[in-house]
Amino acid sequence: MASPSEPTVPASYCSSLQTDLTTHVGAAPRAVVHASEWAKVIAGEPVEINPSIGHGFKVMTVDEYTALWKRNDDFPDCLACGGMNTKEHHFVQTWCRGLRRWESETLCLDCHMFSWRSYADPDFATPEEHEKALWESMLIEQAEKNRVEGRA
Known part of the structure; x- marks a missing residue:
């Protein structure tokens, strides 16, 4: 954590890039x-x-x-x-x-x-994309559960 005398520098949009531009x-x-x-x-x-x-x-x-x-x-x-x-x-x-x-x-x-x-x-997703992925994973999980239980 920064000391009180050192100002906190906000993250820059172009620093610490994880992949190429x-x-x-x-x-x-x-x-x-x-x-x-x-x-x-x-x-x-x-x-x-x-x-x-x-x-x-x-x-x-x-x-x-x-x-x-x-x-x-x-x-x-x-x-x-x-x-x-x-x-x-x-x-x-x-x-x-x-x-x-x-x-x-x-x-x-x-x-x-x-x-x-x-x-x-690399893992960036908009809120809409994130929510869609969560719902899709829940649907797949439920379908697998139904298949195992013989309800599908």
Whole structure:
């Protein structure tokens, strides 16, 4: 246990990984969240302006479109060119029963390639998956019990 003078550092989503990361590099985003807008930006078509800065549609440059995206300091490098000029447009993490699953996608502003990284602890299951497995094991157990007792 940490002493009172030492602050407790919360577990990081990307520390103490038990398996390898899943990675993917592509010219289009793998995450659905900006896929159609990205195609429009690259084609020079108007895209909807972020409601926090205005309204309507506008033809935007890549820099304008990504202006509100933040850098992921845990994974700052581009998997395609190795550049460090990246911004994250998609991040999702789920923690359940002490296990985690997460995914992150960044855009390199130098080569315009998307870098996808995802991870899941080996025994990770959502609450729904966990409950389903429990019920299925109970059904199998009951069916076996019925078979042994000759009731099936």
